[in-house]
Amino acid sequence: MIIAYMNDIVKRYGSFRALDHVNLEVEKGEILGLLGPNGAGKTTLIHALAGLIKVDSGDISLFGKKLNDHIMEIKQQIGLVTQDITIFDDLTARENLEFFGGIYGLRGAELKQRVDETLAFVRLTDRAKNLPAKFSGGMKRRLNIACALVHRPKLLIMDEPTVGIDLQSRNYILESVRELQKQGTTILYTTHYMEEVQSLASKIVIMDQGHVIAKGTLEELVENIQHEEKIHLEVIDEPTSETLEELRSLNGVKQVIHNKKKIQIISSGGAENVDNVLAVVKKAGGVRSVTAEKPTLEDVFLTLTGKTLRDGEEE
Amino acid sequence: MTIFLFTIRRCFRNIMNIILLCVLPFIVILMPNEEWTLLPLGFQLYGVVLFFAAARITSIIMEDRTKGVLMRIGVAPVTHLQYLWQNLLAYSLILIVQIVVVIAGGILYGHDLINPFLLLVVYVLFALTAIGFSLAWFSLFRHKETAFVVLMSSIMLMTMAGGMIWSVELMPELLQRLAMLFPTYWLAESLIIVATQADPTELAVPFVVLLLFTAAFLVIGSKRRLS
Numbered sequence: 214m215i216i217a218y219m220n221d222i223v224k225r226y227g228s229f230r231a232l233d234h235v236n237l238e239v240e241k242g243e244i245l246g247l248l249g250p251n252g253a254g255k256t257t258l259i260h261a262l263a264g265l266i267k268v269d270s271g272d273i274s275l276f277g278k279k280l281n282d283h284i285m286e287i288k289q290q291i292g293l294v295t296q297d298i299t300i301f302d303d304l305t306a307r308e309n310l311e312f313f314g315g316i317y318g319l320r321g322a323e324l325k326q327r328v329d330e331t332l333a334f335v336r337l338t339d340r341a342k343n344l345p346a347k348f349s350g351g352m353k354r355r356l357n358i359a360c361a362l363v364h365r366p367k368l369l370i371m372d373e374p375t376v377g378i379d380l381q382s383r384n385y386i387l388e389s390v391r392e393l394q395k396q397g398t399t400i401l402y403t404t405h406y407m408e409e410v411q412s413l414a415s416k417i418v419i420m421d422q423g424h425v426i427a428k429g430t431l432e433e434l435v436e437n438i439q440h441e442e443k444i445h446l447e448v449i450d451e452p453t454s455e456t457l458e459e460l461r462s463l464n465g466v467k468q469v470i471h472n473k474k475k476i477q478i479i480s481s482g483g484a485e486n487v488d489n490v491l492a493v494v495k496k497a498g499g500v501r502s503v504t505a506e507k508p509t510l511e512d513v514f515l516t517l518t519g520k521t522l523r524d525g526e527e528e
Numbered sequence: 529m530t531i532f533l534f535t536i537r538r539c540f541r542n543i544m545n546i547i548l549l550c551v552l553p554f555i556v557i558l559m560p561n562e563e564w565t566l567l568p569l570g571f572q573l574y575g576v577v578l579f580f581a582a583a584r585i586t587s588i589i590m591e592d593r594t595k596g597v598l599m600r601i602g603v604a605p606v607t608h609l610q611y612l613w614q615n616l617l618a619y620s621l622i623l624i625v626q627i628v629v630v631i632a633g634g635i636l637y638g639h640d641l642i643n644p645f646l647l648l649v650v651y652v653l654f655a656l657t658a659i660g661f662s663l664a665w666f667s668l669f670r671h672k673e674t675a676f677v678v679l680m681s682s683i684m685l686m687t688m689a690g691g692m693i694w695s696v697e698l699m700p701e702l703l704q705r706l707a708m709l710f711p712t713y714w715l716a717e718s719l720i721i722v723a724t725q726a727d728p729t730e731l732a733v734p735f736v737v738l739l740l741f742t743a744a745f746l747v748i749g750s751k752r753r754l755s
Contacts, residue, residue, distance in 0.1 A: 263603045288605040299596040303541035304534065315530030316604045360600070 214241040216399055217262060217368060222271035224257055231257040232268065233423035239368070239401055244394050246414030247403040248510075250518060253420040255403045256296070259370050262401070263293050275368065289317060292366030296373040298357045300345055306332065306356050307341040310363045317364035327363050334389065335359040351382025358386065362393075369393060370401045375409065387413060407510050417510070421518045434513045441467070443506040444490055446476040450498035463489050474501070531601075531611055535618035539585045548581040553626055557633040561640075566723035568639045571647070574630060575654055575692055575715045578623060579683045582658035583665075585619050587676060590666035612750055616659060623655040643722050646731070650718040653738045657711045660742040663749030691716035711741045 217239035224232040231254050239245050249255045260266045261273060264284050273280040275287045300309050310328040319327055332338045335355040345353055358374060371390070375383045390413055394400060404410060410417055411431060418428040427434055451474050452460075460469045460478060463486055468479040476494070480486045487505050494500050508516075539545055556577060559570030566572070589612075592598040601611055631644050631651075641647055662679065669675030687693055689703065690712025696704050707713040714734040721730050 265599065265602050285605040288603060291603060293600060293603040295596055295600055297596045299600045301534075301538065301597060302595075303538050308534070308537070312530060312534045313600075313604070315534075316601065316606050318605070 215239065216241045216276055217401070218272075218274045219258070219262065220272045220274075222258075222261060222268050222273065224254075224261060224266065224268045230423050232261065235271070235420075235423070235425050237418060237425060237428075239399060240416070241399055242394065242397060243415045244390065244400045244402055244413050246410035246417045247401060247420065248407070248410055248417060248514060249403075249420035252422075254423040255420055256372060257423075258420070259293070259372055259401070259403065263291055263370055264288055289364070290367040292361035292364065292369045294358050294361045294369065294371040294374045296376060298345075298353045300353065300356055300360055302345055305342050305344055306337050306348075306359075309345070309356060309360055313360045314363040319364060327365070331359045331363045334362065334392075336385070349379075349382075351378045351385070354378050354382060354386065358389065366398065368399045368401065372403050373405060374402075375404065375406065407514065411510050419514060419517055426517050427513070431510060434510070435508050442480045442486065444478045444480070444487060445502075445504045445506070446478070446490070446494060447501040447503075448474050448476060448494050448498060449501055450474070452476060452494070452497060456493060456497040459493050460490060463493070529614065531606070531614035532618050535588060535615050536622065538588055539618065539622055542584075545581075545584050548577065548584050549622060549626060552577050552581075553630045554633070556630055557637050557639075567641070567647075567719060568634065571630075571634060571639070571641065572719065573692065574651065575712065575719075576683070576687050578627070578651060578655050579658045579661075579687070579712070580680070581626070582619065582623060582655060583662045583676070583679050583683065585622060586659055586662035587666060587672060589615055589663065590669070590672050590675060593666075594670070594672055608750075616663070616746075619659050620656060623659070624652055627651045627655060642725060643728075646722045646728060647719075649735075650715065650722060650731070653735060653742075654711065654715045654718075657715075657738045657742045657745070660745030660749060661711060664745040665749075667749045667751055686710045686712045689713075711738060714738050714741075 215238050217237070219235055219237040222232050222235040223230065233254075235254070235258060237258070247255050247258070257266070261268050262275070264280055264287065276290060278287060280287055301312065304312060307328060310331055311324060314324045314327055329338070332341050335358060337352065337355060337359065340348065340352065345356060348356065354374065358371075361369060375386050378386075387409060390400060390402065402410070402413060414431070416428065416430055417434060419426050419434070427437070429437070452471055457469055457471060457476075460466060460476070463480075465480040465486060466478060467481055470477045470479075478486065478490055487503070491500060491503065539549070556570035556574050559568060559573075561568045592601070598611070602608075627648060631641065631648050634641050635644060665679050665682075666672075666675050669678075689699075689707050690696070690710040691707060692712050692715065696707050696713065696716070699707070714737045718731055718734040718738075721728075721734070
């Protein structure tokens with residue numbers, strides 16, 4: 214079941230197209246990983262989906278209703294974890310949650326119960342009466358997440374929720390995201406950390422320059438790119454020039470590099486040369502070890518955008 | 529009314545705000561009567577305290593905007609108008625309570641306030657103008673610290689140029705005309721009318737001007753949206 218749907222969305226800032234005919238679907242109960250270099254349009258997309266900005270053209274529907282026609286009803290079911298820590302420094306952790314629960318219409322015993330549950334979920338119960346100024350970076354991040362969870366949204370949008378925190382807090386947040394998914398929350402997760410998307414997301418969308426350039430599961434994305442295959446071999450006897458020549462003549466082989474008993478063979482994508490390579494080197498004295506490098510999400514991203522994700526630099 | 533209730537709470541979570549809202553009013557009450565002022569000295573200068581207090585508490589909106597909390601509130605089912613009016617209502621209520629305490633305290637202390645009710649109305653109107661002015665001011669800046677430092681200096685200039693510290697008649701003709709552009713001038717005018725027991729209908733012009741200032745400032749200040 215589709216719970217969020219963006220159809221042919223265009224958003225311009227002057228002559229710059231932040232979103233250029235973007236189509237996106239989020240299915241109920243999934244974690245959708247949204248990847249893209251800086252300036253790709255991820256934040257604009259999130260803001261459009263959360264009803265914070267109006268788009269120039271296209272349709273946005275959430276929970277089966279058009280955003281423009283049912284904005285308040287839809288907002289009631291969305292939570293946004295902002296990239297920056299957006300909590301009140303002059304309110305305690307409990308008061309922060311009471312405020313955000315209150316503006317989503319929670320009152321009295323229900324509000325208290327939700328606040329208690331959310332504090333427990335982010336493990337801040339014992340710090341409930343403290344001001345965030347006394348919190349570590351990780352605790353502030355957890356409170357930042359809690360503020361988006363207190364009203365139990367059906368769709369949780371997380372904009373780089375693990376930026377600048379220690380490993381322990383990061384792992385805790387990732388674990389919480391999985392737990393939320395188990396509880397039935399649909400999550401749209403943007404991050405610069407490729408490994409987070411690989412470990413969390415059931416579907417991945419890659420954006421660049423305002424376009425959605427690829428989407429699918431990790432396996433689908435890897436399959437779709439014509440990425441080079443790399444085979445690393447350690448052979449028993451140092452290869453002769455004839456063996457190396459035979460390896461070079463194999464179908465799809467682009468390059469053969471050798472250093473004494475170590476050989477690296479680079480083939481074009483889809484050549485699937487492991488068996489052929491092994492046959493050649495076995496004839497020439499045998500193999501001590503073999504590893505075939507599979508393309509990673511990083512390779513997919515690099516192939517599609519020509520940029521690394523972490524800093525958006527051109528490769 | 530969540531925003532309203534939490535805004536009131538947040539106004540008292542800062543030591544400077546507590547001084548301006550809870551300590552300075554008592555100093556205003558305890559200041560002596562001076563022969564050279566029409567009203568007790570503290571009441572003559574109370575407008576300055578109100579202006580500073582309004583600036584301090586209204587800065588909460590700017591803090592919310594610069595910290596991104598306003599954007600987060602924008603994701604909730606709350607309109608920009610709801611956020612704004614609940615904040616402004618909280619600021620207004622706090623200052624109105626302070627004005628009531630100051631006037632009641634002044635009477636109990638034994639000051640001759642001439643017409644306490646009219647004085648209350650004058651201060652309330654000026655407090656609303658000061659809130660509007662601060663809101664408009666903060667909407668023009670990106671950084672709270674810069675906005676605040678420049679605002680403090682501007683308030684001091686306006687109080688001096690507007691005739692709250694000395695009479696505008698002591699200033700050159702051109703400055704006297706320019707002074708009319710400041711809300712502080714119309715506060716000073718209103719205080720003179722109340723203190724000299726002139727016909728209360730003479731307050732109509734200063735009151736209308738203060739209300740127009742308030743409306744204009746609120747329109748400018750509300751331009752910055754939640755997102």
